[in-house]
Amino acid sequence: MVSVEGYLADVADLLAPLIARVRAADPELVAIGDPALCGRVVAEPVRTRIPLPPFDNSQMDGYAVRARDLAGASADHHVALPIGVTIAAGDPPVRHVPGTASPVMTGAAIPLGADAVVPVERTLPPAFPALSRAGDRLVSSDITFAAPIDLGTFVRRAAEDLPEGAAIVDAGAVLTPTRIGALASAGVATAPVRRRVRVLICTTGDELVESGALPPGRIHDANGPILAAMLRAAGADVRLLHSADRADALRDLIAVEAPRTDLLVTSGGISAGAYEVVRDALAPLGARFVGVAMQPGGPQGLGSLQLPRADRPLPALCFPGNPVSTVLSASLFLLPALRELAGMPREASTRVRPLATDTHSPEHKLQLRRGRIEADGSVTPLPPGSHLLHDLAEADVIAQIPAGVAFAPAGTPVTTWRLHA
Numbered sequence: 001m002v003s004v005e006g007y008l009a010d011v012a013d014l015l016a017p018l019i020a021r022v023r024a025a026d027p028e029l030v031a032i033g034d035p036a037l038c039g040r041v042v043a044e045p046v047r048t049r050i051p052l053p054p055f056d057n058s059q060m061d062g063y064a065v066r067a068r069d070l071a072g073a074s075a076d077h078h079v080a081l082p083i084g085v086t087i088a089a090g091d092p093p094v095r096h097v098p099g100t101a102s103p104v105m106t107g108a109a110i111p112l113g114a115d116a117v118v119p120v121e122r123t124l125p126p127a128f129p130a131l132s133r134a135g136d137r138l139v140s141s142d143i144t145f146a147a148p149i150d151l152g153t154f155v156r157r158a159a160e161d162l163p164e165g166a167a168i169v170d171a172g173a174v175l176t177p178t179r180i181g182a183l184a185s186a187g188v189a190t191a192p193v194r195r196r197v198r199v200l201i202c203t204t205g206d207e208l209v210e211s212g213a214l215p216p217g218r219i220h221d222a223n224g225p226i227l228a229a230m231l232r233a234a235g236a237d238v239r240l241l242h243s244a245d246r247a248d249a250l251r252d253l254i255a256v257e258a259p260r261t262d263l264l265v266t267s268g269g270i271s272a273g274a275y276e277v278v279r280d281a282l283a284p285l286g287a288r289f290v291g292v293a294m295q296p297g298g299p300q301g302l303g304s305l306q307l308p309r310a311d312r313p314l315p316a317l318c319f320p321g322n323p324v325s326t327v328l329s330a331s332l333f334l335l336p337a338l339r340e341l342a343g344m345p346r347e348a349s350t351r352v353r354p355l356a357t358d359t360h361s362p363e364h365k366l367q368l369r370r371g372r373i374e375a376d377g378s379v380t381p382l383p384p385g386s387h388l389l390h391d392l393a394e395a396d397v398i399a400q401i402p403a404g405v406a407f408a409p410a411g412t413p414v415t416t417w418r419l420h421a
C-alpha cells in the first residue's frame with residue numbers, strides 16, 4: 001500500500017508535462033458575447049486601443065458652462081446665462097459658446113470650451129425648459145445660477161479609467177463578468193484565453209444505464225455526470241463516454257479519442273474482481289494499479305499510456321467505481337491541478353472542527369468522512385459506505401481522520417473542507 005503523500009507526488013509527476021503543454025499552447029480567441037467566456041483564463045495582456053472614457057463627458061443632466069462665467073454667482077447675486085447648444089448622449093461634440101449654458105445630458109460629450117457641469121436641479125428653474133437637440137441654439141431663454149462652480153465639476157475625464165494602450169486585463173487573469181464588461185467597453189471583440197485541459201471521462205461497467213427504467217441487476221450511471229460536472233467546474237473541457245466491459249473495446253475507444261484528449265479519467269474496473277476492464281485494458285499500455293492508504297478511494301491507477309501510432313503518451317488517472325470513492329479521488333488527485341490551470345485557488349479552504357461523536361477509523365489509512373456541521377460548529381460523521389452518494393450530496397464537509405488514528409473520541413479536532421465550495 002502506498003501513502004497518500006507518495007501517490008500525490010506520483011500524480012504530480014504524471015500531470016507536470018500536461019500542465020506545461022497546456023500553458024504553452026496557442027491561445028484560443030473567444031468572442032466577448034460567448035456565454036462560455038466567463039471563467040476562462042486570459043492568455044496574454046489585452047490592451048485598450050482607445051482611452052476610457054473615450055472623451056470628456058457629463059456626469060449629470062445639467063448645463064455645461066465655463067466656470068469663470070459663474071464666478072460672481074451667489075444666493076444674493078444670481079447670474080443668468082442664455083441657453084446654448086443642447087447635447088444628448090451620442091451626439092457628436094460641439095463647440096461651447098462662451099457666456100452661455102449648454103444643456104448636457106449624462107454621458108454627453110462636454111461641449112468644447114466648457115469646463116464644468118451644473119446639475120439641472122441646482123439651477124433656476126430646476127428643470128429643463130423645452131429644448132431642441134444637437135446644435136440648435138435657443139436664444140430666447142436664459143437659465144439662472146445662484147452659486148459659483150469649481151473647474152471640472154461633474155466632468156468625467158477622457159482616459160481617467162484607463163489610458164490608451166494600457167492593459168485592460170493581464171495574462172493569468174480570470175475573466176469575471178466585470179472584466180468582460182471592461183473589455184467590451186474598450187470595443188474588444190474577442191479575448192485570447194488559455195486553452196482548457198481536454199479531459200476524456202470514460203465510465204465502465206456493464207451494469208450501467210444512463211437513465212429511465214432499470215432492467216434487473218442494473219444501476220444508473222452516477223459517476224459520469226458527477227465527474228463531468230466537477231471537472232467542468234474546475235475549468236476543464238470535458239467529454240464523457242462509456243465503454244463496454246471489454247478491454248479491446250476500451251482500448252479502441254481510447255485510441256480513437258486520444259488525438260483530441262490531454263488526459264484520460266476512468267471510473268471503475270480497477271480492483272480485485274474477475275472483470276476489471278480498466279486494469280486489463282490499460283496495464284499493458286503502461287498504467288499501474290495500486291492501493292493507496294485512504295478510505296474511501298483505496299484502489300487507484302495511473303500511467304502515461306503508450307498508444308500505438310500516437311505521437312505522445314496519454315496520461316491517465318483511473319478512479320475506483322464506488323461513487324463516493326470516485327468523487328473523493330477526483331477531489332484529492334485531480335481537481336487541484338485543474339483549478340490551478342483555470343486560475344482558481346488550488347485547494348478548498350480547510351477549517352478545524354471538533355468531532356461531535358466518538359468515531360472509529362481504519363488505523364493505517366487516511367479516512368475522508370462525510371460530515372454534518374452542528375449548530376455549535378462541531379461535525380457529526382455520517383456512515384462511511386462508499387456507495388452512499390445521497391449522503392455525500394447532502395453532507396456539509398469532508399472530515400479528515402489521519403492515518404495512525406483508530407479511534408477519535410468526541411471533541412477531537414479534525415481538519416474539514418467543503419466539497420461544494
Ligand SMILES: Nc1nc2c(c(=O)[nH]1)N[C@H]1C(S)=C(S)[C@@H](COP(=O)(O)OP(=O)(O)OC[C@H]3O[C@@H](n4cnc5c(N)ncnc54)[C@H](O)[C@@H]3O)O[C@H]1N2
Nearest residue numbers: 203205221222223224268269270271272298320321322325
Ligand atoms: N475483493 C475486493 N473487492 C473490492 C476491493 C478489494 O480491495 N478487494 N475494493 C473495494 C473498493 S474499496 C472499491 S472502491 C471498489 C473499487 O472497484 P472498481 O474500481 O473495480 O469498481 P467497480 O467494481 O467497477 O465498481 C464498484 C462499485 O461502483 C459501482 N459503479 C461503478 N461505476 C459506476 C458509475 N459510473 N455510476 C454509479 N456506480 C458505479 C459499481 O456498480 C459497483 O457497485 O472495489 C471494492 N471491491
Ligand code: MOO
Nearest residue numbers: 296297298325386
Ligand atoms: O476505496 Mo473504496 O473506495 O473504500 O469504497
